[in-house]
Amino acid sequence: MKKFHRDASTLVLTLISVLLLTVSALICLKALGPHGEPMPSVTDWISAVGQAVGALLTGGALIYAARTYSKQRQDRHEELEQKRQEQAGKIIVRVKHGLPDDRTSVSLTNPTNLPIFKMNLYTIDDDGQVIEGQPLSEEVVVGDYPGHAYTQRYRVHSAYAVFTDSGGVAWIRTSKGTLFE
Structure with missing residues (x-):
């Protein structure tokens, strides 16, 4: 059950990251303008690329945070398990x-x-x-x-x-x- 909970936490954070990436991609596409409009300016392109890079970095940071959190929980669980067995083992x-x-x-x-x-x-x-x-x-x-x-x-x-x-x-x-x- 604990492993499922830990995996579920990681999955939720990963899904949030994917959602943020999707929203960022849609914002970038909107900044580029619909078809039939004149070509966006260089500043629009730079802004769109900046937003995309920011979204990727945010998503990557969230994935990294989720994995770090999961690892810390696992380490803490192992530490508590070791302490728990320590008295009985003596x-x-x-x-x-x-x-x-x-x-x-x-x-x-x-x-x-x-x-x-x-x-x-x-x-x-x-x-x-x-x-x-x-x-x-x-x-x-x-x-x-x-x-x-x-x-x-x-x-x-x-x-x-x-x-x-x-x-x-x-x-x-x-x-x-x-x-x-």
Whole structure:
């Protein structure tokens, strides 16, 4: 939809440019006079050529402005998209094997200064099933979320967190580093 809107804006400005060129051409033709009249003077020709050049330059400037505007909107959209993904991209879901008593810990780190909301941390066993008692939940996380340490009987394989960033966008971050919106 946004691409259509951007293309529509460019199209409208281009159509306005073409309309101005057409009007300018008609003014030039009128300045040259209808058929059967005496030949226009040199000043009429110079005026007509000046108007035509002015119309072409105006049309060209409008087309250039439309393209520049479209490019700036696209650049701004890409910049906002990058900033939006920046916070979620820094969230880390960690699985640590080989802790004392042969435990495995699952935790989440939010190294940004911004909170994440409605965080649910799921732990997956070797069979691909969510471990019982899941998810571990927290309404607001700023900094580290200690998670849980599991005994060897749970055979922890991986983990993932479902959360909402400070911009209100829901994300999934896996312990393998994959990020989904």
